Amino acid sequence: MQELLPGNCRLVPLTVRGDERGSLVAVEANREAPFPIARVYYLYGTGPRVTRGLHAHKELRQLAIPVAGSCTMLLDDGEGRASILLNDPAHGLLLPPMVWHEMSDFSADCVLMVLADAAYDEADYIRDYNDFLAAVR
Numbered sequence: 001m002q003e004l005l006p007g008n009c010r011l012v013p014l015t016v017r018g019d020e021r022g023s024l025v026a027v028e029a030n031r032e033a034p035f036p037i038a039r040v041y042y043l044y045g046t047g048p049r050v051t052r053g054l055h056a057h058k059e060l061r062q063l064a065i066p067v068a069g070s071c072t073m074l075l076d077d078g079e080g081r082a083s084i085l086l087n088d089p090a091h092g093l094l095l096p097p098m099v100w101h102e103m104s105d106f107s108a109d110c111v112l113m114v115l116a117d118a119a120y121d122e123a124d125y126i127r128d129y130n131d132f133l134a135a136v137r
């Protein structure tokens with residue numbers, strides 16, 4: 001059984017199509033990513049003492065996949081917090097709206113790929129933690 005994560009976050013298992021040549025993982029919209037995919041971005045070359053994220057989204061749904069290396073994701077729904085190690089390219093973390101998240105402890109080789117269901121929109125961000133708490137409580 002998967003441990004329960006805050007804010008209906010969950011780890012999505014991805015099928016690895018491996019053979020003697022290596023591994024291949026496919027992520028399709030409305031399947032492994034349970035939403036239409038409008039945007040892909042990825043973080044890499046992140047310093048070891050850097051914390052990124054530090055926000056919640058009002059509506060955006062995302063799936064974060066550590067395609068290489070590892071990082072830690074802190075998840076906070078205003079009621080509870082959990083830290084999860086992302087280190088398996090065969091699992092994506094589903095990140096629903098209204099979850100405060102912070103990424104840290106990036107390994108030097110970390111490439112964190114994120115699939116999102118909408119284009120970048122600064123108006124969808126809540127970047128102040130107290131504003132986030134006021135909105136979820």
Ligand code: TYD
Pocket residue numbers: 039041051052053054055120
């Ligand atoms: P930022 O929100 O600070 O990243 P993080 O949440 O990981 O700390 O984004 C860094 C910059 O990149 C900022 O100027 C906004 C821009 N950006 C885009 O233009 N498109 C995107 O899809 C994302 C995620 C960020």
